[in-house]
Amino acid sequence: MxxxxxxxxxxxxxxxxxxxxxxxxxxxxxxxxxxxxxxxxxxxxxxxxxxxxxxxxxxxxxxxNFKNDVPLPLAFNVDLPGLVVPKKQLPVYFNIPANVELPKNSNDLAFYSIPQLASLIKNKKISSEKLTRFYLDRLRKYGPVLHCVIELTDTIAIAQAKKADADLAKGIYHGPLHGIPYGIKDLFAVKGTHTTWGTPPYKDQIIDETCFVAQKLQAAGAVLVAKLSLGELAEDDVWFGGLTRNPWDISKGSGGSSAGSSSATAAGLVPFAIGTETYGSIVDPSMRCGVTGLRPTYGSIARTGAMALCWTSDKVGPICRSAEEDAIVFNYIHGTDKKDASAIDFAFNYTGSVDIKKLKIAYVKNYIDTLPENSTEKQTLATLKKMGATVTGINFPDNLHGDETLSLIIGVESAAAFDELTRTNQDDLMVQQGKDRWPNTFRTSRFVPAVEYLNACRYRYQLMAQLDPLLDKYDVIITPPETGDQLAITNLTGNPSVTLPNGMLKNNMPASISFIGKHFGEAKLLAFAKAYQEYTGYNLKHPAMFK
Structure with a gap:
């Protein structure tokens, strides 16, 4: 043998x-x-x-010995025949409230929204430096509890905060992210930091580059305070520092792989964070940690400077505590630098308001109709009816082999992205060594013939064309986050989704719901989610231990 x-x-x-x-x-x-x-x-x-x-x-x-940053020169995109990509960018305005005051209890500042913090900074009621030091202190205190911080970026943070304060003193205001601290998943390169990808073989890695997203946020005046944990090479929530914890119950994991981004945001250690998704890595931890995570349309944000896992499925997105904040962050990071061949420029014409009665809204009845009447999903439908929405029931196809197709594509592309790791046996150093973990996935994927990989990609295109009339017929499709095949299929099709808090479960953990949108329909999708959150207030609940 x-x-x-x-x-x-x-x-x-x-x-x-x-x-x-x-x-x-x-x-x-x-x-x-x-x-x-x-x-x-x-x-x-x-x-x-x-x-x-x-x-x-x-x-x-x-x-x-190809390194991870050598691109795949066969760019995937979601540009099906007939897809109209919005190109005319209109001015986008965000409401910054005028009369925000500092809280009597300084800990309450941790859960102020981006607009509230922006008001404090713009009106000089707090300096960016003071706010940055406040969040750095929380990261030092609670980061070890949650295992959500790989590296604090103190030097970078204080320098950026001081610049934000100096700019404001000169009358230069960059917008609602001016002086606002944030964290970034540690698969993004930032000059002057380690970029560990969450695994021992790369624990000491330093990449002399600053990723596209961090550059865009720096231009918007935001302040990077931490590189946050991810499951090893963007799988699950276990990294070389242990299990990233869920702030609602620290005996549980936060979900993967944007584990630290979701955990830190939910616990008020950062106002917002940047995550990525290949197959559920924004949806899953957002669901578990009770935050609002946007998985944008594939190709809407350049991935330059980010670890490549699966070129045809990797996506970048903001993880915040509300849809309005997702919209603010997305407004400043979407687009391309012309280096990521799959990324495109498109118009994000967000207004923050939407007429619920005029939206085409559907719910996935084959996932929801069989649930108990008191389920949070059915309560969502009742709430939307009260808000004046008309919601149509649809069946989401569950027999299209979405999971097998996406898993095969991810397996092959990730094996190529980490070819050297496998052949040098450095994968033996990784923490997770189970049959369903990356080391074994990389090995077994070497046995997938190129013909079958290409046919899987062709099947993907066929699937996209088949489902486009359904997925892009509605402005919003309501679904439980991880039920059935929709998570795999919508990652294959590249449709955007936002996952948000939806009340509480009997075990005192947050319930969640996902809203799926049309390709490049983030503006309407997030405005809908904002309206739902303003009506319900579910996103205003925070884990008691970190208040």
Whole structure:
């Protein structure tokens, strides 16, 4: 058996070394069993010389030792025929309240909204430096409790805060993020910091680059206070510092992989944070931690300077405590620097108001109708009816193999992104070594033929075209965050969604709901979510331990 496995590995590039023996008819026959193929001996004979020569090509490719930042020059986009991408950008205004006062209890400042903090700074009732030091102190105090901080960026933060104060003194105001602290998931490179990707093999990594998102936020006057935890290489919520904790119950995990971004935001350690999603990594921790996470349309934010996991599915998004704050942050970070081939410029014409009665709203009845009458999902429908909405029931297709397709695509692309990690056996250093964790996923994905990967991508396009009439028919589709196949499918199609608090469960953990939107429909989607939050107030609840 060992001889058969090694021969198969030579065909599928796992060793990275030129094997001494040639590929034989018998080794091809063994490999066929894993690939759902069945050739005749004559056909196998005709392949041996070519496959033997291929090993030399594999060895050459292995010698290149591609780093994670070498892009895939085959850009994926969601531009189906007939899709209209809004291009005319209108002025966007955010309401900054005029009469905000500092709280009597300084701890209450931790849960002030971005508009409230912006009012304090703009009206010089608090300096950015003082506010920054306040959040740095909370990060030092509670970061070790939640295991949500990989690195404090004190030096960068104080320098940026002082600049924000100096600009304001000169009459220069950059907008509602001016002087506002934030945290960023530690798969984004920022000059002067470690970028660990949450795993021991990269624990000491320093990348001499500042990512697109951090550059955009710096231009908006925001202040970076921390690199926040993520599950190893953006999987789950376990990293080399342990399990990132949920601030509602620290015996539980915060969900992955934007674990620290959600945990820190929910606990009031930062006003907002930046996360990423490949397959649920904004939706899941937002759901578990009771925050409001926006997973934007694929390609709406350039990923330059971010760790590549799956080029055709990685997305960047804000994690905040309200939809209005998501809109503020998204307004300043969306767009492209022309380096990320999948990112595009489009108009985000957010007004903050929407006529609920005129929206086309649907709910996924095959997920919700069977739930108890007192479920938070059914209460959502009742609430929307009170708000004047008309909600149509639809069935979301659950037999389209979305999970298998997306998992195969992610597996292959992530194996390529971390090719060197696998071939050098540095994956042995990773904390998580289970059969369903990255080290084994990278290894097993080497056995996926290029033909099958490409056909999975073709099936993805077919799926997008098939579902576009349903998904882009409605302004909002209401669904439980992780029920059925919709999470996989909407990641495949690239549709945006916002996941937000939706009351409390019997175990005193936050309930959540997801609203799915049209491609590039973030403005209307977030305005709808804002209206729902203003009516319900669910997002104003915070974990008691951190008040």
């Amino acid at each position: 060992r001889k058969t496995i090694l021969t198969t590995l030579s065909i599928f590039m796992l060793t990275g070394q030129l094997m001494a023996q040639n590929v034989t008819r018998e080794s091809i026959k063994s490999a066929e069993k894993m690939l759902d193929l069945n050739f005749t001996d004559a056909k196998r004979d005709s392949m041996t010389d070519i496959l033997s020569k291929n090993i030399k090509t594999y060895a050459f490719l292995h010698s290149q």
